[in-house]
Amino acid sequence: SQQGEEDPQALSIQEGENATMNCSYKTSINNLQWYRQNSGRGLVHLILIRSNEREKHSGRLRVTLDTSKKSSSLLITASRAADTASYFCATESNFGNEKLTFGTGTRLTIIP
């Protein structure tokens, strides 16, 4: 069963615009992570936010976490063609099994 659900499933924006992707999850978590996957490649870890954090930045990435709503958002500012990829949220539960559970992803296309 999926823990994380990304929204939207697909997003197309012009280069230079900001892209926002959302993730909702069902159970209590230790942390939430975002990954990028370029076509035909493995996933690359982007950023991790812990359950006691509300916002985190890394370069052009900004992640927020609202544990009361069980949701997170990933903002990519000043998008570039190279940002075209699928983006996945993944949650690490605090139920003792500590497995990382992935959502189904958002497909982001940056139009030059």
Place this chain on the structure above:
Amino acid sequence: TAGITQAPTSQILAAGRSMTLRCTQDMRHNAMYWYRQDLGLGLRLIHYSNTAGTTGKGEVPDGYSVSRANTDDFPLTLASAVPSQTSVYFCASSEDRGLGYGYTFGSGTRLTVV
């Protein structure tokens, strides 16, 4: 470049045959994982290993087995392949499990069972 090496890159396998997907990491990470990725279903955990000598079942373990004889290697074996095992398989590792470390992924093995 440090990371995870998976082999083969792709394979077409006849149903009923066995196959081992290889995974090697050079980062001395304690934990390793096997996921399968299917369109519309995201990534699902097959098996994991917290440390050398131990393994555990994930969300979809049936039809698969793993071993962890040493820190670096974590092979995944399909004893008798079925068409529903057609998928892209990713090996991943992390420094430790359950302590908030990001995962490092390999480039994947695309398996088609016919």
